[in-house]
Amino acid sequence: xxxxxxxxxxxxxxxxxxxxxxxxxxxxxxxxxxxxxxxxxxxxxxxxxxxxxxxxxxxxxxxxxxxxxxxxxxxxxxxxxxxxxxxxxxxxxxxxxxxxxxxxxxxxxxxxxxxxxxxxxxxxxxxxxxxxxxxxxxxxxxxxxxxxxxxxxxxxxxxxxxxxxxxxxxxxxxxxxxxxxxxxxxxxxxxxxxxxxxxxxxxxxxxxxxxxxxxxxxxxxxxxxxxxxxxxxxxxxxxxxxxxxxxxxxxxxxxxxxxxxxxxxxxxxxxxxxxxxxxxxxxxxxxxxxxxxxxxxxxxxxxxxxxxxxxxxxxxxxxxxxxxxxxxxxxxxxxxxxxxxxxxxxxx
Numbered sequence: 001x002x003x004x005x006x007x008x009x010x011x012x013x014x015x016x017x018x019x020x021x022x023x024x025x026x027x028x029x030x031x032x033x034x035x036x037x038x039x040x041x042x043x044x045x046x047x048x049x050x051x052x053x054x055x056x057x058x059x060x061x062x063x064x065x066x067x068x069x070x071x072x073x074x075x076x077x078x079x080x081x082x083x084x085x086x087x088x089x090x091x092x093x094x095x096x097x098x099x100x101x102x103x104x105x106x107x108x109x110x111x112x113x114x115x116x117x118x119x120x121x122x123x124x125x126x127x128x129x130x131x132x133x134x135x136x137x138x139x140x141x142x143x144x145x146x147x148x149x150x151x152x153x154x155x156x157x158x159x160x161x162x163x164x165x166x167x168x169x170x171x172x173x174x175x176x177x178x179x180x181x182x183x184x185x186x187x188x189x190x191x192x193x194x195x196x197x198x199x200x201x202x203x204x205x206x207x208x209x210x211x212x213x214x215x216x217x218x219x220x221x222x223x224x225x226x227x228x229x230x231x232x233x234x235x236x237x238x239x240x241x242x243x244x245x246x247x248x249x250x251x252x253x254x255x256x257x258x259x260x261x262x263x264x265x266x267x268x269x270x271x272x273x274x275x276x277x278x279x280x281x282x283x284x285x286x287x288x289x290x291x292x293x294x295x296x297x298x299x300x301x302x303x304x305x306x307x308x309x310x311x312x313x314x315x316x317x318x319x320x321x322x323x324x325x326x327x328x329x330x331x332x333x334x335x336x337x338x339x340x341x342x343x344x345x346x347x348x
Contacts, residue, residue, distance in 0.1 A: 047095030123170035130173030152332035223251035265301035
């Protein structure tokens with residue numbers, strides 16, 4: 001009888017604990033949201049005061065640095081950290097870039113905004129802001145994506161960048177509805193720490209990517225799940241082939257086959273990947289899966305060769321390049337602007 005009573009008490013305690021825990025967790029999240037919102041709004045209004053005083057001529061440009069330095073010391077002495085001169089400059093820039101407090105997202109921290117405010121192009125900044133919200137990027141991930149020029153890489157992967165694509169990215173972030181939407185040009189594997197000039201084997205690259213699976217999937221983009229590597233395909237009961245990496249994209253509901261190459265694109269790579277796709281479409285995918293996607297990753301590709309190698313294929317087969325280091329941002333920006341200018345000329 002006593003044992004039953006003890007068990008009954010334990011059950012009651014467990015129930016109470018579970019209910020109370022939900023209240024604590026829920027309120028913690030609300031408090032964190034409110035604190036973050038208040039902090040962002042406070043810094044926005046401080047930036048507004050500084051900018052408006054500059055515009056009214058109360059703070060002259062030649063004395064601006066000295067004024068901010070003295071203001072920083074006075075605020076820090078009374079209110080503690082968070083009011084350094086660079087911090088005040090960030091608040092000033094924050095207001096200058098956003099202007100309207102209503103446009104700010106309560107889902108992003110001040111640390112997120114400290115990176116976003118240094119992006120000059122409005123479309124690009126809006127894109128990263130939307131992606132932070134949609135993909136729940138940490139500050140570290142935001143920094144990496146900005147450094148690796150994700151915005152420019154997504155535009156270049158289209159091959160026919162236009163105003164509509166720029167507009168969609170800036171308003172919605174990256175949306176995935178077709179296989180084209182998952183491609184980047186180039187893919188960046190700087191997290192492997194490999195020196196560009198050091199020769200590698202394909203098996204070594206594959207092993208490194210698997211060892212850094214979390215970073216690799218993040219670089220690939222939304223919806224990717226790892227299935228396996230070196231998947232054997234046997235044809236005619238005697239010939240064996242091996243797919244380097246097999247993934248699944250839950251947004252597109254498709255298997256994604258990746259072939260890693262350590263050199264420039266060759267036409268024969270297309271034939272082999274096309275065979276893999278046909279096999280997966282017929283033998284592996286279920287009735288609820290969409291058609292298999294194949295991506296050949298190589299170090300470089302020539303436009304004319306690609307045109308003839310991929311021409312006439314009905315399968316979802318794509319090629320892209322990869323690099324071991326963060327690309328030159330200015331070069332990517334110039335490439336995007338070049339494509340945009342060509343598109344404008346075609347529209348005239």
